[in-house]
Amino acid sequence: MNIILVLIPLSLVLLLAAAWAFFWGVNHAQFDDLDTPALLPLSDEGGPAAAPHRALPDDPPA
Amino acid sequence: MNRVCFHCAEPIPPDVHLHVVVGGATHAVCCIGCQAASEWIGTLGLDDYYRLRAEPAERAGVALDYSAWDRAQLQRLYVRERADGRREVCVLVQGMRCTACSWLIERALRAAPGCVDVGVNVAAKRVQLVWDPDASSLGALLERLARLGYTPHPLDAASLDALNSMENRRALKRLLVAGLGMMQSMMYAVALYAGAFEGMDAPTRDFFRWLGLLVCAPVILYAGAPFFLGAVRELTARRLGMDTPVALAIALVFVASLIETLRGGAQVYFDSASMFVFLLLGARQVELYGRQRAADVVDALARLQPATAQRRVGERLETVGTHELTRGDVVVVEAGQTVPADGVLLDPQCLVDESLLTGESTPRRRAAGERLLAGTLLRSGPVGVRVSEVGADTVLSAIVRLVGRAQQQRPRWTRFADAIAARFVAGVLLLTALTAAAWLAFDPSRAFAASLAVLVVSCPCAFALAVPAATTRAVAVLAREGVLVLAPDALEKLLAVTRVVFDKTGTLSTRQMELVDTQPLGALAVSECLALAAALEIASTHPIAESLRHAAHGLPQRTATDLLTVAGAGVEGTIDGRRLRLGRTAFAWPAAADDRGVLLADAHGPLARFVLREQVRADAAPTLAALAQDGLALEILSGDDAAHVAAIAQRLGIERWHARCTPEAKLAELERVRAGGDCVAMVGDGINDAPVLAGADLSVALGGGAQLAQSSADLVLAGDRLDALVTARRVAQRTARVLRQNVIWAAAYNFLSIPLAAVGLVPPWLAAIGMSLSSLFVVLNSLRIRRPARAPHAPEQATASLPRGTEALPA
Numbered sequence A: 001m002n003i004i005l006v007l008i009p010l011s012l013v014l015l016l017a018a019a020w021a022f023f024w025g026v027n028h029a030q031f032d033d034l035d036t037p038a039l040l041p042l043s044d045e046g047g048p049a050a051a052p053h054r055a056l057p058d059d060p061p062a
Numbered sequence B: 001m002n003r004v005c006f007h008c009a010e011p012i013p014p015d016v017h018l019h020v021v022v023g024g025a026t027h028a029v030c031c032i033g034c035q036a037a038s039e040w041i042g043t044l045g046l047d048d049y050y051r052l053r054a055e056p057a058e059r060a061g062v063a064l065d066y067s068a069w070d071r072a073q074l075q076r077l078y079v080r081e082r083a084d085g086r087r088e089v090c091v092l093v094q095g096m097r098c099t100a101c102s103w104l105i106e107r108a109l110r111a112a113p114g115c116v117d118v119g120v121n122v123a124a125k126r127v128q129l130v131w132d133p134d135a136s137s138l139g140a141l142l143e144r145l146a147r148l149g150y151t152p153h154p155l156d157a158a159s160l161d162a163l164n165s166m167e168n169r170r171a172l173k174r175l176l177v178a179g180l181g182m183m184q185s186m187m188y189a190v191a192l193y194a195g196a197f198e199g200m201d202a203p204t205r206d207f208f209r210w211l212g213l214l215v216c217a218p219v220i221l222y223a224g225a226p227f228f229l230g231a232v233r234e235l236t237a238r239r240l241g242m243d244t245p246v247a248l249a250i251a252l253v254f255v256a257s258l259i260e261t262l263r264g265g266a267q268v269y270f271d272s273a274s275m276f277v278f279l280l281l282g283a284r285q286v287e288l289y290g291r292q293r294a295a296d297v298v299d300a301l302a303r304l305q306p307a308t309a310q311r312r313v314g315e316r317l318e319t320v321g322t323h324e325l326t327r328g329d330v331v332v333v334e335a336g337q338t339v340p341a342d343g344v345l346l347d348p349q350c351l352v353d354e355s356l357l358t359g360e361s362t363p364r365r366r367a368a369g370e371r372l373l374a375g376t377l378l379r380s381g382p383v384g385v386r387v388s389e390v391g392a393d394t395v396l397s398a399i400v401r402l403v404g405r406a407q408q409q410r411p412r413w414t415r416f417a418d419a420i421a422a423r424f425v426a427g428v429l430l431l432t433a434l435t436a437a438a439w440l441a442f443d444p445s446r447a448f449a450a451s452l453a454v455l456v457v458s459c460p461c462a463f464a465l466a467v468p469a470a471t472t473r474a475v476a477v478l479a480r481e482g483v484l485v486l487a488p489d490a491l492e493k494l495l496a497v498t499r500v501v502f503d504k505t506g507t508l509s510t511r512q513m514e515l516v517d518t519q520p521l522g523a524l525a526v527s528e529c530l531a532l533a534a535a536l537e538i539a540s541t542h543p544i545a546e547s548l549r550h551a552a553h554g555l556p557q558r559t560a561t562d563l564l565t566v567a568g569a570g571v572e573g574t575i576d577g578r579r580l581r582l583g584r585t586a587f588a589w590p591a592a593a594d595d596r597g598v599l600l601a602d603a604h605g606p607l608a609r610f611v612l613r614e615q616v617r618a619d620a621a622p623t624l625a626a627l628a629q630d631g632l633a634l635e636i637l638s639g640d641d642a643a644h645v646a647a648i649a650q651r652l653g654i655e656r657w658h659a660r661c662t663p664e665a666k667l668a669e670l671e672r673v674r675a676g677g678d679c680v681a682m683v684g685d686g687i688n689d690a691p692v693l694a695g696a697d698l699s700v701a702l703g704g705g706a707q708l709a710q711s712s713a714d715l716v717l718a719g720d721r722l723d724a725l726v727t728a729r730r731v732a733q734r735t736a737r738v739l740r741q742n743v744i745w746a747a748a749y750n751f752l753s754i755p756l757a758a759v760g761l762v763p764p765w766l767a768a769i770g771m772s773l774s775s776l777f778v779v780l781n782s783l784r785i786r787r788p789a790r791a792p793h794a795p796e797q798a799t800a801s802l803p804r805g806t807e808a809l810p811a
Helices: A004-027 A036-042 B032-043 B072-078 B099-110 B138-147 B158-163 B167-198 B202-223 B225-236 B243-263 B270-291 B297-304 B395-409 B416-442 B444-457 B460-480 B490-496 B526-536 B543-551 B620-629 B642-652 B663-675 B689-695 B707-711 B724-758 B764-782
Strands: B018-022 B025-029 B087-094 B115-121 B126-131 B151-155 B308-313 B316-321 B330-333 B342-345 B349-353 B364-367 B383-389 B483-485 B499-502 B509-520 B561-566 B570-575 B578-583 B598-602 B605-616 B633-637 B656-658 B680-684 B698-702 B715-717
Touching: A004 B167, A004 B202, B018 B032, B025 B032, B032 B138, B087 B138, B099 B115, B099 B126, B099 B138, B126 B138, B138 B151, B167 B202, B167 B270, B202 B225, B202 B243, B202 B270, B225 B243, B225 B270, B243 B270, B243 B416, B243 B444, B270 B460, B270 B764, B416 B444, B416 B724, B444 B724, B444 B764, B460 B483, B460 B490, B460 B724, B460 B764, B483 B724, B490 B698, B490 B724, B499 B663, B509 B526, B509 B543, B526 B543, B526 B570, B526 B578, B526 B598, B526 B605, B543 B605, B605 B642, B620 B633, B620 B642, B620 B724, B633 B642, B633 B663, B642 B656, B656 B663, B663 B680, B663 B689, B680 B689, B689 B698, B715 B724, B724 B764
Parallel strands: B499 B633, B499 B680, B633 B656, B680 B698, B698 B715
Antiparallel strands: B018 B025, B087 B126, B087 B151, B115 B126, B308 B316, B308 B330, B330 B383, B342 B383, B349 B364, B483 B715, B509 B605, B561 B570, B570 B578, B578 B598, B598 B605
């Protein structure tokens, strides 16, 4: 049963990582427009790489 | 002749032969504006737009000159200077319809030199533009947008804040924290339950409890913060709402669990607490999405009142901002432009379209010295106007103020469940105190466990969720059907309604006319007369012209030359050497006896009479029948002529109607029927309806109507279908039923379980399971709310989807 002493802290670390990733996404406008990105792969010339970074400078830090 | 425009998908008049080459293929277009927009899209290499779009574009106007937007006086109101020297503006883009539009706009603007950042929000139809003033100018960027076929309206600087509002992002983060915390604390709770049955040593048990505390604390303190803040607001306002019992329940369960963890007591409830927070936050989020509106009053104003005007200074014209105009200025307004301020007409005469202000669908004639209102559309021009009222003194501004006041006057509906839950929580607290006191007197060792069991088993969660779970589900179901519920109490009111009042134009009738009869008066056959009439009306956009062209569809085409339009009377032209007149009897052949309909005549006498009538919306009759079957009284209030209104009322079987109503008269009539004890729903569109809509118990706007009417409406039928009103009523009925079941269930559960817990028969773990199950029942029962099955003959139509936006709704 001692294995839980390793596994549970590990799960907590993963939980924190997931929460941090989501917060980062929300702060960087990833959830603001849920419609347009679905169309990007359909266009011929370049994918999201062609579009500059969407983050606005006045975003609060994650 | 089935040619439709490549750009806007409207039919191409037969005498137009314009083409555009996009993506290597040649396509036909309907007008210069569409040709320019399409060519420009092709030049930018963005022709993918035509493959991606879901809806055709709006018919493009000829791009106007936007250089006036570079004036500093104008920019001061609209543009914000940022710390890094760049400038930003929020632009309302008319004609943005689907995600392909947003893709097109974003690509086109990003490619512009000097453009730093573009943010497009399709639902709100807004574009946020950031540009470098050294490398580009606002005028150039707006012109670029206009050349794509859209009409940009910059909004004042305050709307930038609304767009940047962080409220929605914060709500999303809270929901995620609650969700993750709930999952984790449930995992630990399962371990604890298993341990309770299988045997678990105290240190391991405490370890899991501390873990539960660790993951539950952020859920309560961060995700649950809105409930605590709301409770504080309610307490300071001395008004017991829903937030107070919710906050109290969360806090009590959490604090009790904390105490039990510290003293090694019998049971902890971290899983219940975090699940409660998550479910409530989820319900709020769905409600928020459902109520987010695409447009608000400011948008409609921006669309109605032009930001710039042509001021005459001596012999020349200068473009100035509308707010720079002062009383006595002379402005020049072109045909197709909007009058910038109230004023007096200087030229002999003109035609104005006041449909957005008065609901009048036919253009009105104004003579010199008569008053023109800001926000009306000029149909003929250019004319000079001497400004008499500006800004807040205009009729338009007064209407907007009227809307605001009417909205404030509306009595707020107080939630029935709120009142119950608040009283219930007070009762439970009293019971808990009694239980604790009684057990302290008999057996102090069991006092804490028993009073905690009372607190937990008595589930204000079920009460708290009973109403929002059902209404949230109803809002989501209706949104899928194209009915947007904008006011929280709209569904309840929809059930209470006893009388439905309809506006006529645009609500019961479409704006089109239909040809019902053609009477030949001369030697020519009916089809020949129709072909001649269609040829004469080829260039007109009037509804009568469109219906005649439609009726002549498929007949051999004739070509008219020397077309001359006499405004307000008719049209004159030559076909095969014969001079023909088409229009009012007084214009075409004054000697004719009957003056109904439209008369076609040549130099020798009348040829045919076309009898037209307003086209009734296809779904109007079944909708009215269904409402009448429900026992609702029906009524028409219209600004139109008595003859038109009576004809429609007769065709639809409505006995009570009023014609020639001003907005004030409509309001007075509404007040009269309301004073008679009726609960009134008003269905309408058009800007003149906005104050009227707000004066009804329940206001319903059709989505095709003016935005201002929508923004003050409780319900919006976004699919532009009247029969959605019946659907909404059916869903509201189901919701009321489910809601009653939920409340009865919550009450019955509590009446049974609380006495058992108080006498110490319910162990805490059972209390926790009971609490979760009672909430779960409420949620699952709410899922039974579905859309009613459609009548088999009703055609399946595309439904509008839930509008999405990033803008938070003011509470």
